Amino acid sequence: xxxxxxxxxxxxxxxxxxxxxxxxxxxxxxxxxxxxxxxxxxxxxxxxxxxxxxxxxxxxxxxxxxxxxxxxxxxxxxxxxxxxxxxxxxxxxxxxxxxxxxxxxxxxxxxxxxxxxx
Amino acid sequence: xxxxxxxxxxxxxxxxxxxxxxxxxxxxxxxxxxxxxxxxxxxxxxxxxxxxxxxxxxxxxxxxxxxxxxxxxxxxxxxxxxxxxxxxxxxxxxxxxxxxxxxxxxxxxxxxx
Numbered sequence: 001x002x003x004x005x006x007x008x009x010x011x012x013x014x015x016x017x018x019x020x021x022x023x024x025x026x027x028x029x030x031x032x033x034x035x036x037x038x039x040x041x042x043x044x045x046x047x048x049x050x051x052x053x054x055x056x057x058x059x060x061x062x063x064x065x066x067x068x069x070x071x072x073x074x075x076x077x078x079x080x081x082x083x084x085x086x087x088x089x090x091x092x093x094x095x096x097x098x099x100x101x102x103x104x105x106x107x108x109x110x111x112x113x114x115x116x117x118x
Numbered sequence: 119x120x121x122x123x124x125x126x127x128x129x130x131x132x133x134x135x136x137x138x139x140x141x142x143x144x145x146x147x148x149x150x151x152x153x154x155x156x157x158x159x160x161x162x163x164x165x166x167x168x169x170x171x172x173x174x175x176x177x178x179x180x181x182x183x184x185x186x187x188x189x190x191x192x193x194x195x196x197x198x199x200x201x202x203x204x205x206x207x208x209x210x211x212x213x214x215x216x217x218x219x220x221x222x223x224x225x226x227x228x229x230x231x
Contacts, residue, residue, distance in 0.1 A: 043224040104149050106220055108161045
């Protein structure tokens with residue numbers, strides 16, 4: 001079964017600082033990868049996703065992530081964070097079978113709480 | 119992407135009672151998923167619900183505790199039965215939108231007292 005590990009439980013930054021949140025997964029086959037964000041009091045929203053192709057994917061609000069297959073990683077980055085980026089961030093993996101069909105379910109990492117000070 | 123309406127948004131329940139959570143999707147979907155997010159923790163899949171068949175439960179979750187209905191391609195319910203304080207969590211439904219990723223409902227915040 002697949003698992004997802006996020007490196008940091010809580011990250012605290014000042015506005016304009018750069019952000020990198022680590023995510024590693026364990027699964028030997030093909031995966032779809034996701035980053036979700038949960039703002040305080042709101043529901044989960046998709047930030048970005050990787051299915052195939054260019055391993056550097058861009059999402060909403062200036063976020064990007066890079067899939068490094070050899071490292072089983074999908075780290076989230078943003079060059080300059082804003083106070084409004086304060087939220088909890090979840091990395092998630094969807095495993096595909098040998099035929100390329102999704103098993104359906106998402107496996108989530110533990111989440112990283114990002115606090116940005118103005 | 120699909121819009122999911124989930125209700126109730128929150129509830130406070132007495133131990134030993136049951137609560138049924140509803141999810142309505144504005145388009146037909148094959149699979150619906152039910153997750154639990156315990157306080158301070160990540161999301162854990164409870165079960166996968168396909169229309170016309172029994173739900174598939176993940177390890178640690180059983181049908182007697184979390185019965186699921188999936189009467190059609192746009193609707194599903196999750197019941198949390200015989201509740202205890204340990205069931206206090208946020209419960210979310212989700213659908214697979216293919217190339218658009220997974221969409222989540224707004225969640226049901228359950229407190230068991």
